[in-house]
Ligand code: RIB
């Protein structure tokens with residue numbers, strides 16, 4: 164399979180998604196975007212995972228701010244690092260994150276990657292779409308090189324960052340609008356799809372006992388991620404970004420339905436809400452309307468147990 168590009172705001176579920184994708188497809192490059200945390204923290208997280216997991220692909224720095232709106236992070240939920248952990252030991256030491264300082268700008272290498280494409284490319288987007296909106300504005304000539312933009316974002320039903328909006332869409336709705344206006348082949352894994360793929364305490368326990376060189380660290384992360392749900396009285400947590408990774412590496416596990424996807428940019432209560440019309444004669448994207456949740460869960464947990 165041809166290599167993919169990953170754009171990410173490097174929280175816990177982003178890392179799980181990268182581990183899953185890396186087991187199935189080559190990763191040609193990664194661009195970082197502010198989202199779960201400010202860009203500097205996202206870069207430290209990416210550098211730390213790159214050291215821990217011995218990533219062999221280049222990582223580049225992207226946008227520190229949304230295209231137009233105010234900066235929004237998920238640190239009130241995830242903590243300053245955006246990597247909630249179980250246990251006392253830090254996940255990475257400062258040396259492991261030192262590489263963050265050397266991440267160069269993303270636009271030239273992403274543009275070159277698309278220019279060099281002899282077939283349509285696949286991009287996995289796991290955060291706000293700011294970087295890809297910048298690409299669309301700076302290099303509109305390259306958009307037809309994108310065969311699939313598979314994005315964890317949006318919500319047909321209730322939001323998670325506001326009652327109305329999912330975080331990645333809320334953090335930069337204008338970026339979503341820019342891409343929707345330009346006919347980019349957006350494949351949406353929204354909250355409703357991702358909420359069907361859940362992990363619980365038994366999965367954390369099994370991961371901690373797995374044979375992988377990093378499975379204990381992954382269990383610390385998965386446990387901290389599960390604690391977000393447990394702290395709200397829920398016994399299980401949705402795997403958001405890994406569902407998007409699974410859609411890219413194993414599309415046979417999904418049903419995508421064409422739809423007209425729009426995003427609210429100005430509503431006081433509804434900013435960042437995505438609106439999906441399956442009856443429109445002018446569809447501009449695809450939304451995952453069915454999926455094999457047990458198979459997706461197993462692929463993700465198996466990847467974490469062996470990394
Ligand atoms: O709403 C969930 C999404 O927002 C995930 O991608 C999570 O990592 C955050 O970026």
Ligand code: CA
Nearest residue numbers: 172177289290
């Ligand atoms: Ca993310």
